[in-house]
Amino acid sequence: MNETRSLSDQDLQTMLEALPLRRLHSLAKGRIPRHFRMGKRRLIVSLLGLQGEVRQYLAAEVTRHMAEQRTAIDAQQISRKRSLPAPATARHKIKSPSTATTARSGTPPTTIEAVLEGIGVPPPTEFRPDPWQLEAVSCLSTSDVIVSAPTGSGKTYVAVEAAKRAIQQDQTVIYTSPLKALSNTKYMEFSQIFGADRVGILTGDRRDNAQAPMLIMTTEILRNLLYDAASGEIDVRLNTLGLVILDESQYLADPERGVVWEETIIFCPAQARLLLLSASIGNPDEIAAWLRSIRPVPCHLIHHRERSVPLRACYLHPNGNLTPLFRTRDLVQGRGYAFHPETLKLFAEFEARTFGRSKR
Amino acid sequence: MPPAIHPVDLVQVLRHKQLTPAIVFLTSRRACDEAIEAFERRAPVIAPERTEAIRTFLADLSKQFPSIAQHPLLPTVQHFAVAAHHAGHLPSWKIAVEELMRKGYLDAVFATTTLAAGVDFPARTVVITQSSVRKTRDFTDLTIGEIQQLAGRGGRRGKDLVGFVVVTPSPYIDLDVIAKGLTGYPEPIDSQFVVSYPMVLNLLKAYPLDQIEGILAKSFAQFQLNQRAAVHQEHLDAIHVKLAAYGTRECADWITQWQLFDLAKKRTSQRRLPRQPDSxxxxxxxxxxxxxxxxxxxxxxxxxxxxxxxxxxxxxxxxxxxxxxxxxxxxxxxxxxxxxxxxxxxxxxxxxxxxxxxxxxxxxxxxxxxxxxxxxxxxxxxEATEDQELVNTLAEDFPCPTCPSRQACRRDHPAALRLRQKAQQLTKTVQALKTGLWHRFQERADILHHLGYLTPTFQLTAEGEWARLIRIDHSLLISELIRMGAFDAIEPALLAAVLASIAHDDDRPGSYLRMSPGLATMMHRVRAVAESLEPYEEPPLLRSDVAALTERWVGMPELTWPQLIRMTAMAEGDVYRLLARTLEYLSQIHTLKATHPSLADTAKIAIATMQRDVLKELP
Incomplete structure (x- = not known):
């Protein structure tokens, strides 16, 4: 009490000036009538004009607030100095960049030399399928299979192997892709693998070798076939249909065409196995649960996250300077991120130069 | 927005750091073309042997696809080992670029992000210059899935030990969006199920009406709706437990009873007292x-x-x-x-x-x-505050003033009423989630009945039997046009032109070609029909310039592809896609040969005339 009483007008004024306007209004509430009409300057003048006990309480409150703020800043600094081990975060949760920076600052950031290290062509090795690829092929004999794997990790291998097995058992295989261009590419690719006479193609305006054991088509064409079969215009191929491969199944979420994938899956004959190949998506387990609920056979989900070729990220400044994008060398999923300090500096410089004039 | 770094410098840095071959993703087709043009004035840097290799490879390929031989970008590709790849190019050119990339002849391909979804060709490095992409009208941030789709092209299996993503800034880039995309898990996908008219007809053809609800229930859409409904149901159950805790009262539905009583009391008291007394x-x-x-x-x-x-x-x-x-x-x-x-x-x-x-x-x-x-x-x-007189007058209509549980009712009523309202709301929501798809199906079926494709018992009429074979967008408009005889004795060129204008859904500006008077009359009629169908089906754009362009291509068999392209401001690739889509629509019309033989024949002639030159090149 004594201390606050001795607080001079001068001191109080400097303290009040340091406070935000919002805070000043809350101080004036109940003490100054119609304080809400005032600006900062007039508020300070009227607060300084208070007399007696009211003035004392005001001074006490301001000093206490200042002390609280000081301790809060100290605590923040302490926590920043302490380097915490990065906790494993839950799926789908991305840490905000600032916390990630504090969390990782224990290890020194990587260098561009380290990032660029190891560029080159691997020695030619004999192709050996990954365990998940073999798992996918073997599971197809008893269940439907969903494969969700990153781009370029070898989903086509699964399709080819599964198709080979089905053809050996005298079954028809249908392979669908969302785009005609992709269908054409796959037609050429599969013709080389299986032989031109065993692969046929059906698209909106093309019909080649339509009686072949392996048929490539766009998903719309398969949907139409299934509708025709359902309405009694029996298509011979559907009796022997053993395997339906839906490539790029993430099109299920396409706003215009997604419905076609759903129709195809719903009407897919019970005796045929489904193989859904999809790029990385967030909820393959949900799709698997859906298939389990509507299909007579179980559904096996293969959720493969690792890339077969590791990926690293760089930042290229417009002046030709190449720096690592992140503090760590390799890209890791689901662990948050922290930019490389040099990159942050360069990017800030770029933004200042691009937007500098308009912002001021 | 083009990247801040000059494309020539970009490729030079990539070459110097051994980061080639690379795919550079740019915002627009124009940015890709300009990047390639920037190379034209420079001195070639690649070895003459490589130029020769590219030349021979392309010469070989142009035997299969003659349109490659005249491509304006050919010299740049040969001398600088860079190429542009976007939807404005012909498919044959895109195939050529992809093949060159697979063979390792190219150092960089400038591409729009649409490429990432379509054809796949990998490279050692992927260059990302943007964090947002133009969708319909405005720019939206790239999703995590999309960024991973782009980044996934980096690093070729069996050819690279490591793949690279190089981020280079352009104005309005947001590094955080890209960083999240590279390090996050992709978003979950949602069903986009819609009940279309052909779906209704085909389902009713194949299954009796009482089975259809079960079939719709098998959709992923319903699966996801059920999950949402389950969450609401849980909430609802909790509320029912809370409501049960109030126990039984004198009357069965005490909440309603008390609410009515309260309301009546207020009304009477309002009439008497101008001012509410204090609580x-x-x-x-x-x-x-x-x-x-x-x-x-x-x-x-x-x-x-x-x-x-x-x-x-x-x-x-x-x-x-x-x-x-x-x-x-x-x-x-x-x-x-x-x-x-x-x-x-x-x-x-x-x-x-x-x-x-x-x-x-x-x-x-x-x-x-x-x-x-x-x-x-x-x-x-x-009790004291209640106007005794008031209560006495209401005693005749309500049991409440003399009811033994009146105190409890008064106390619990506000909370109980709120709970019951919430419960009713949730019940409705759950019901809507469970039956929404089926109701939408019924709505569509009612419209089809109204238009005469279905009998009152939801059997297919003769008209419905053939209309179900048209399984494309705007199927209702096309089948209505056929029914009203708009296509009777039509010329192949006119049929193709009308279908082209229905099929084309791109609003990139074209040019203003003159239509023949016959087509103008026809388009006028089609527009009127489309407008009359607006309550049931979103009308197509019905652009007259694409109709006119298609009319020329079908109506003038001697017209060559370069001549056609010179008539319009549309990009080659867009014209190709327009005609390819028209072909698809025509082939749907062709399936009606059992019921509409002359129309199917016309469609067949149109298909045959359309498939020439570039359109014949690719299967």
Whole structure:
């Protein structure tokens, strides 16, 4: 009490000036009538004009607030100095960049030399399928299979192997892709693998070798076939249909065409196995649960996250300077991120130069 | 927005750091073309052997696809080993670029992001220059899935030990969006199920009506809706448990009964009394709120300075002295406790409502208040405030005034009513989620019945039998046009032109070609039909320039592809896609040969005439 009483007008004024306007209004509430009409300057003048006990309480409150703020800043600094081990975060949760920076600052950031290290062509090795690829092929004999794997990790291998097995058992295989261009590419690719006479193609305006054991088509064409079969215009191929491969199944979420994938899956004959190949998506387990609920056979989900070729990220400044994008060398999923300090500096410089004039 | 770095410098840096071959993703087709043009004025840097290799490879390929041989970008590709790849190019050119990339002849391909979704060709490095992409009208941030789709092209299996993503800024890039995309998990996908007219017809053809609800229930859409419904159902069950806790009362539906009673009471009392009396809680406390009384409010302890009637607030108010000398005004209803303690003050008619001397004393006395104060038990007499006369008059209509559980009803009614409203809301939501798809199906079926494709028992009519074979967008418009005889004895060129204008859904500007009078009349008619169908089906753009272009291509068999392209401002790739899509529509019409033989024949002729030159090149 004594201390606050001795607080001079001068001191109080400097303290009040340091406070935000919002805070000043809350101080004036109940003490100054119609304080809400005032600006900062007039508020300070009227607060300084208070007399007696009211003035004392005001001074006490301001000093206490200042002390609280000081301790809060100290605590923040302490926590920043302490380097915490990065906790494993839950799926789908991305840490905000600032916390990630504090969390990782224990290890020194990587260098561009380290990032660029190891560029080159691997020695030619004999192709050996990954365990998940073999798992996918073997599971197809008893269940439907969903494969969700990153781009370029070898989903086509699964399709080819599964198709080979089905053809050996005298079954028809249908392979669908969302785009005609992709269908054409796959037609050429599969013709080389299986032989031109065993692969046929059906698209909106093309019909080649339509009686072949392996048929490539766009998903719309398969949907139409299934509708025709359902309405009694029996298509011979559907009796022997053993395997339906839906490539790029993430099109299920396409706003215009997604419905076609759903129709195809719903009407897919019970005796045929489904193989859904999809790029990385967030909820393959949900799709698997859906298939389990509507299909007579179980559904096996293969959720493969690792890339077969590791990926690293760089930042290229417009002046030709190449720096690592992140503090760590390799890209890791689901662990948050922290930019490389040099990159942050360069990017800030770029933004200042691009937007500098308009912002001021 | 083009990247801040010059494309030539970009490729040079990539070559220097051994990061080639690379795919550079740019925002627009124009940015890709400009990047390639930037190379044209430079001196070639690649070895002459490589130029030769590219030349021979392309020469070989142009035997299969003659259109490659005249491509304007050919010299740049040969001398600088860079190429552009976007939807404005012909498919044959795109195949050529992809093949060159697979063979490793190219150092960089400038591509739009649309490429990422379509054809796949990998590279060692992927260059990302943007964090947003143009969708329909405005720019949206790339999703995590999309960024991973782009980044996934980096690093070729069996050809690279490591793949790279190089981010280079352009104006408006957001590094955080890209960083999240590279390090996050992709978003979950949602069903986009819609009930279309062909779906209704085909389902009704194949299955009896009573099975269809079950079939719709098998969709992923319904699966996801059921999951949402389950969450609501859980919530609903919890509410039912809470409602059950109120137990049974005299009447079966006491909430409604009490609500009606309350309403009737209010109505009667409103007619009689112009002003609402104070609530029983307030009325009971009012006599105790004399100046100097210590009370408890939500802001802590306070001392009453005065009480007064506020005209603005329409309720009794008090001025309170709070801790630290603050003075506030608040309604009496905010006072929660009244203590058995009165401090001495001398009231004054002005702020601060007591004399300055006693205000000073008040501060002192505040300090001396003990931590624990005796509270005054206030007896709130519910019955006393009720107008007895009022209740008596209502006793004839309601059992409530004499009911033994009336006290409990009065107490529980507000909370119970809220719970019941919530429960009703949730029940409706769950119901809507479970039957929404089926209702949409019924809606569509009703429209088809109204238009004559279905019988009142939802069997297919003769018209429905052939209409179900048209399984494309705007199927309703096309089948209506066929039904009204708009296509009777039509020329192949006109048929193709009309279908092209229905099929084309891109709003990139074209040019203004003159139509033949026949086509103009026809388009006028089609537009009128499309407008009349607007309540049932979103009308297509029906652009006359694409119709005119298609009419020329089909109507003038001697026209070559370069001549056609010179007629329009549309990009080659767009024209190709337009004609390819028209072909698809024509082949749908061709399937009607059983019921409409002459129309199917016309479609067949149109298909045959269309497939020439570039359109014949690719299967």
């Amino acid at each position: 029983p809680e307030v009325a009971a406390r009012l006599p105790f709120l004399t100046p100097g009384r210590v009370v408890k409010t939500s802001k802590g302890r306070a001392i009453v300075l005065r009480h007064y009637a506020s005209r603005g607030k329409r309720q009794p108010m008090v001025s309170l002295f709070l801790e630290k000398g603050a003075i506030i005004e608040c309604p009496v209803s905010h006072v929660s406790q009244i203590y058995d303690k009165i401090v001495d003050i001398e009231p004054a008619p002005h702020f601060p409502w007591c004399t300055p001397h006693s205000f000073e004393r008040l501060v002192e006395q505040w300090e001396h208040l003990t931590a624990r104060l005796q509270t005054l038990p206030i007896v709130i007499d519910q």
